Structures are given as C-alpha cells and as structure tokens.
Amino acid sequence: MTSIVPAVKLTEQNYLSWKTYFQGRMMSKGLLGTITDPTTTTTDQKQKAMGILIETLDPSQYRHVQDNYEVTLAYDALKTHHEPTTKIDRIEVSKEWAKLTWNPRQESLPDFIHRFDQLKTRLNEVGINETT
DSSP states (O other), X not given: OOOOOOOOOBOSSOHHHHHHHHHHHHHHTTOXXXXXXXXXXXXXXXXXXXXXXXXXXXXXXXXXXXTOOSHHHHHHHHHHHHSOOSHHHHHHHHHHHHHOOOOTTXXXXXXXXXXXXXXXXXXXXXXXXXXX
C-alpha cells in the first residue's frame, strides 16, 4: 500500500519545512539545478520548476513571486522575505521562544518536539544560541 505525503504549502510560519520539501520535490523531478545552477538548465526545465514552486505556495505567498517568471528570482524573493536577518527578526523569534508551551491535550509530543526543534533552528539562524 502506498502512502500519500501531503504537499507542504509555504506560509509565514513554515519556511524551513517548506524549503526542505521544495528542494526534495525539485530533486525528485531532476530540476534542482534550476535553482543551484540555472545556466545549465533549459527553458522547459525552468518552466516546470516555476510551476512546482507556485504549486507549493499558500495563496498568501503569491505576492512575493507575482512578477517573477524565472524560478531563481522567485526562489530568491521568497528566501529574502522568509530568512531572518535583522534585529527585529531576532526579537520576534525570541518572543516565540519565550511563549513556547506544550498542551498535551491539543498536541502530541512528537508534534511539539518538531515545533521545538524548528524554533531552535530559527534561533540559531538569527544568531541566538539557546542550550537545552
């Protein structure tokens, strides 16, 4: 029996998960080079890659790529928007860390651990090294 993995759609909260999912989709289609080395890819490959990128976006994210027809430009626009780089990003991630709680009635332990690990990764990305 084959299990179907649900598609990950990029939102404001799941960039790291989406990035991994998107890169995996691109690899499975043989299109990762459209992002890593676009000079060696054909127009057809670039169009397919752009289609996959758009398919993996929540409609709230369309505004970041609406005027881009090149997958590398669209991917870079999303990366620029979602990857934390400023002091404000550090403050926002720190606030999320301070509010992190687990309610076992609403969330399974594996889901909480996943959320915890993602937040810890985000802390590291903004230059805050939290020890557990």
